[in-house]
Amino acid sequence: MTGGQPDAVVVGAGVIGAAVALELARTGRQVVVVDKAGAAGHGSTSASSAIIRFNYSTFDGVATAWEAHHLWASWPDHLRLGTRRLLAAFHRTGAVLLDSPAAAPADVTALFERAGVPYERWDAPTLRRRLPGIDTGRYWPPKPVDDDGFFSPAAGELGALFTPDAGFVDDPQLAARNLADAAGELRAEFLFHRTVVAVERHADRVTGVRLADGTRISAPVVVNAAGPWSGGLNRLAGVGDDFTVGVRPLREEVHQIAAPGGRTAGFGPVVADVDLGTYLRPATAGRLLVGGTQPACDPPEWVDDPDEADPRPTAHRFRAQVTRAARRFPEIGIPNRPVGVAGVYDVADDWTPIYDRTALDGYYVAMGTSGNQFKNAPLVGRFLATLVDLVEAGHDHDHDPVHHRGEHTGNVVDLGAFSRRRPVGPGSARTVMG
Numbered sequence: 512m513t514g515g516q517p518d519a520v521v522v523g524a525g526v527i528g529a530a531v532a533l534e535l536a537r538t539g540r541q542v543v544v545v546d547k548a549g550a551a552g553h554g555s556t557s558a559s560s561a562i563i564r565f566n567y568s569t570f571d572g573v574a575t576a577w578e579a580h581h582l583w584a585s586w587p588d589h590l591r592l593g594t595r596r597l598l599a600a601f602h603r604t605g606a607v608l609l610d611s612p613a614a615a616p617a618d619v620t621a622l623f624e625r626a627g628v629p630y631e632r633w634d635a636p637t638l639r640r641r642l643p644g645i646d647t648g649r650y651w652p653p654k655p656v657d658d659d660g661f662f663s664p665a666a667g668e669l670g671a672l673f674t675p676d677a678g679f680v681d682d683p684q685l686a687a688r689n690l691a692d693a694a695g696e697l698r699a700e701f702l703f704h705r706t707v708v709a710v711e712r713h714a715d716r717v718t719g720v721r722l723a724d725g726t727r728i729s730a731p732v733v734v735n736a737a738g739p740w741s742g743g744l745n746r747l748a749g750v751g752d753d754f755t756v757g758v759r760p761l762r763e764e765v766h767q768i769a770a771p772g773g774r775t776a777g778f779g780p781v782v783a784d785v786d787l788g789t790y791l792r793p794a795t796a797g798r799l800l801v802g803g804t805q806p807a808c809d810p811p812e813w814v815d816d817p818d819e820a821d822p823r824p825t826a827h828r829f830r831a832q833v834t835r836a837a838r839r840f841p842e843i844g845i846p847n848r849p850v851g852v853a854g855v856y857d858v859a860d861d862w863t864p865i866y867d868r869t870a871l872d873g874y875y876v877a878m879g880t881s882g883n884q885f886k887n888a889p890l891v892g893r894f895l896a897t898l899v900d901l902v903e904a905g906h907d908h909d910h911d912p913v914h915h916r917g918e919h920t921g922n923v924v925d926l927g928a929f930s931r932r933r934p935v936g937p938g939s940a941r942t943v944m945g
């Protein structure tokens with residue numbers, strides 16, 4: 512380390528940790544970021560589909576995604592980099608959310624209207640016109656592709672919600688690096704290939720971290736942004752007893768196929784197909800990314816140790832996800848060899864992240880990102896900076912939750928929605944859609 516004692520240590524230089532570091536640095540703090548990987552964005556972030564969409568099951572979820580979208584859409588202005596660098600880019604393709612009983616369209620549109628998210632309601636003929644080649648059949652509930660029922664005839668037709676402002680970020684790892692570079696210009700220091708093995712405390716106050724090489728970094732604030740390793744870091748810190756929300760690492764695969772018909776310019780909008788349990792995202796060079804929406808019929812691949820998860824795509828997951836995509840778009844061909852990536856993310860019991868203080872004063876968490884928080888990362892940095900500022904100044908966030916007003920949308924997000932102590936009930940989200 513170059514300077515004296517930092518004001519804050521961030522554990523993890525994924526898209527979340529890098530965003531938190533940037534916003535803490537913007538508050539004038541001297542920040543040190545520690546990551547055991549070799550560069551920013553090498554954890555969950557590297558496997559992300561980086562889809563930017565706005566449908567969540569709560570107002571705070573929708574308002575967060577809508578505000579964060581404005582930060583992606585003005586990425587160079589958000590970063591304020593003083594030197595020229597290669598930047599990740601947001602591609603505004605729109606997103607088509609096919610109807611499903613899991614999210615009643617009227618509930619989704621009510622939240623869109625409250626948050627100010629533009630949308631269009633499409634019926635089946637409009638879907639066919641706007642997405643040529645789509646099969647608009649209703650197949651709910653999703654089934655394993657070897658199930659006899661998988662190819663049963665459709666039981667009716669689907670409509671959809673279209674949000675024209677949705678899209679994707681073309682290089683999630685580069686986006687994390689951009690945030691880290693912007694933080695670096697504000698004197699944040701990044702220590703790579705260094706692992707935090709202990710969180711140090713004095714009574715109920717965090718005092719810093721210890722690294723595997725024995726280095727101690729003292730700081731009054733430590734932020735856990737360790738992605739799927741975050742539960743393990745909390746155990747090292749001795750926090751968790753008052754959490755009502757648990758987290759667990761989950762392995763997920765995303766596959767790559769050629770867009771049908773050899774379309775080199777991509778495939779149009781993102782398509783979220785909860786009816787069949789899949790999603791499609793355009794990619795560069797005429798490719799499509801195909802992922803899953805965690806349909807109940809697919810056994811989840813929980814892992815104990817994120818480092819042990821196989822990063823290679825498997826033939827059976829590839830066949831399941833791509834066959835579902837081909838059911839929806841029959842022109843899609845199913846290649847023999849799986850191509851794609853596998854990643855691990857930390858799933859909260861209600862698929863909603865935890866952005867909060869903890870019972871250990873000075874120790875904060877930005878975790879439980881549940882496969883759906885890449886899109887929110889630049890705003891999460893602001894959430895954490897606001898929380899740290901107010902809580903360190905004596906604000907009782909547990910009893911009087913901090914609110915954040917979005918710079919672009921004016922929407923007010925109640926950060927209590929992301930509390931570690933929120934109630935998790937039967938009405939909570941149960942899938943990656945959040």
Ligand SMILES: Cc1cc2nc3c(=O)[nH]c(=O)nc-3n(C[C@H](O)[C@H](O)[C@H](O)COP(=O)(O)OP(=O)(O)OC[C@H]3O[C@@H](n4cnc5c(N)ncnc54)[C@H](O)[C@@H]3O)c2cc1C
Pocket residue numbers: 522523524525526527528529545546547548552553554555556557558559560561562563705706707708736737738739740741744763764765853854855856877878880881882883884885886887
């Ligand atoms: C397959 C897949 C698809 C996804 N698709 C989308 C999507 O389309 N849209 C969306 O919004 N979100 C998506 N997500 C979710 C999103 O990518 C994650 O929520 C986000 O990247 C999490 O970022 P993070 O910084 O919290 O975690 P990570 O990127 O995992 O970063 C955590 C970092 O902490 C470091 N670390 C951990 N423990 C220690 C330690 N003890 N010492 C030092 N360093 C440590 C790790 O090396 C790692 O670099 C997807 C995720 C996956 C895996």
